[in-house]
Amino acid sequence: xxxxxxxxxxxxxxxxxxxxxxxxxxxxxxxxxxxxxxxxxxxxxxxxxxxxxxxxxxxxxxxxxxxxxxxxxxxxxxxxxxxxxxxxxxxxxxxxxxxxxxxxxxxxx
Amino acid sequence: xxxxxxxxxxxxxxxxxxxxxxxxxxxxxxxxxxxxxxxxxxxxxxxxxxxxxxxxxxxxxxxxxxxxxxxxxxxxxxxxxxxxxxxxxxxxxxxxxxxxxxxxxxxxx
DNA sequence: TAACTATATAGAAGTTTTGCTATATGAATG
DNA sequence: CATTCATATAGCAAAACTTCTATATAGTTA
Numbered sequence: 001x002x003x004x005x006x007x008x009x010x011x012x013x014x015x016x017x018x019x020x021x022x023x024x025x026x027x028x029x030x031x032x033x034x035x036x037x038x039x040x041x042x043x044x045x046x047x048x049x050x051x052x053x054x055x056x057x058x059x060x061x062x063x064x065x066x067x068x069x070x071x072x073x074x075x076x077x078x079x080x081x082x083x084x085x086x087x088x089x090x091x092x093x094x095x096x097x098x099x100x101x102x103x104x105x106x107x108x109x
Numbered sequence: 110x111x112x113x114x115x116x117x118x119x120x121x122x123x124x125x126x127x128x129x130x131x132x133x134x135x136x137x138x139x140x141x142x143x144x145x146x147x148x149x150x151x152x153x154x155x156x157x158x159x160x161x162x163x164x165x166x167x168x169x170x171x172x173x174x175x176x177x178x179x180x181x182x183x184x185x186x187x188x189x190x191x192x193x194x195x196x197x198x199x200x201x202x203x204x205x206x207x208x209x210x211x212x213x214x215x216x217x218x
Numbered sequence: 219t220a221a222c223t224a225t226a227t228a229g230a231a232g233t234t235t236t237g238c239t240a241t242a243t244g245a246a247t248g
Numbered sequence: 249c250a251t252t253c254a255t256a257t258a259g260c261a262a263a264a265c266t267t268c269t270a271t272a273t274a275g276t277t278a
Contacts, residue, residue, distance in 0.1 A: 004127070004130075004131065004134075005188050006127070008130070009125060009126070009127050011127035012121055012124050012130070013125040013235095015121050015124040015125070015210065016118060016121035016124070016125040017118070017235085017236085018115070018118050019236090021113075021117070021118060022113065023171060023211045024213055024214060025215075026212065027111070027277065028215030029215055036255065037161075040266085048254085049255065050253095050254065050255085050256075053254095058236095058237075058238095059237070059238060059239080060255075060256095061237090061238080061239085061240095061255090061256075061257080062236075062237055062238070064256065064257090065236080065237085066236090066254095069235095073134070073171070080247070080255090081273095082246070083244070083245045083246065083253070083254050083255070084252090084253095084254065084255080085254080085256095089214065089215070091214065091215070091216060094210075094214040095214075095216060098207060098210060098211060098214075098216070101124065101203075101206075101207060101210075102189075102207060103181060104130060104133055104134045104137065105133060105134075105137050105198065105200065105202060105203040105204075105207075106134075106137030106138055106198070106200070107200060107204060107207070109198055111248090115278080126266085128266090128267085129232095149262095155258060157224090157225075158225065159224065159225085165268075167266095167268095168267070169224085169225075169226095170226075170227080170228095170267085170268080170269085171266070171267055171268070173225065173226065173227090174226095174266080174267085176264090177226095180231070189225090189275095191224090191237095191275065191276070192223065192224050192225095192274065192275040192276065193224065193225080193275095194224080194225065
């Protein structure tokens with residue numbers, strides 16, 4: 001019904017990976033999933049890459065890579081503070097993907 | 110918030126491909142996208158593989174493969190009639206994926 | 219039952235994904 | 249200003265994905 005939006009596929013690709021989906025889940029509930037941070041608030045500023053690396057248990061460059069995938073798909077935003085990078089989920093982007101997917105599946109909102 | 114459901118990842122993987130997403134879209138609106146069928150109703154019985162092959166413009170085994178991917182992810186059902194196979198979208202499965210994804214993203218329904 | 223038709227399977231090539239290690243960059247601190 | 253700490257980049261290997269051609273299977277029809 002809808003015209004085809006390539007960014008929807010990019011977002012779905014980004015989400016279609018167990019590690020990245022875990023990250024999305026964690027970023028949706030930062031206080032429940034990460035320890036308090038010294039240099040940036042978990043909710044206000046986002047979650048520091050190092051915290052995600054620790055929690056996920058993969059090598060740091062691998063996690064950097066996953067975060068870039070999520071960021072390029074527009075699902076998370078990143079903010080450099082000092083020499084950290086804080087990542088936040090973009091709920092509007094997630095809603096957009098959900099709406100697009102609903103439309104493709106012919107499900108009325 | 111939710112516990113991790115591997116079938117959600119399988120479904121997202123199945124959806125994270127432009128050709129399969131097109132197929133999902135077409136199956137959601139069969140009358141708008143396919144010619145009437147002689148041996149099975151587009152809506153009641155589903156869409157014949159050959160019709161999807163024609164519309165997608167890929168080789169038949171490639172499309173068979175895509176349909177198996179979608180079926181294994183539970184997103185479509187298949188029904189053999191004579192020597193055709195009819196495919197139908199499973200809207201309940203799609204809703205389940207959408208709900209699961211919403212939960213992961215922390216979006217309240 | 220022979221031929222045809224629709225789908226499935228096998229196997230292979232090219233591409234993409236996912237992870238790693240090693241190293242570079244760049245900001246912060248002693 | 250040298251070191252340390254957090255992140256980025258480069259390059260590589262293994263695995264998975266996407267597509268193809270060739271062929272098999274199984275139901276249909278003449």
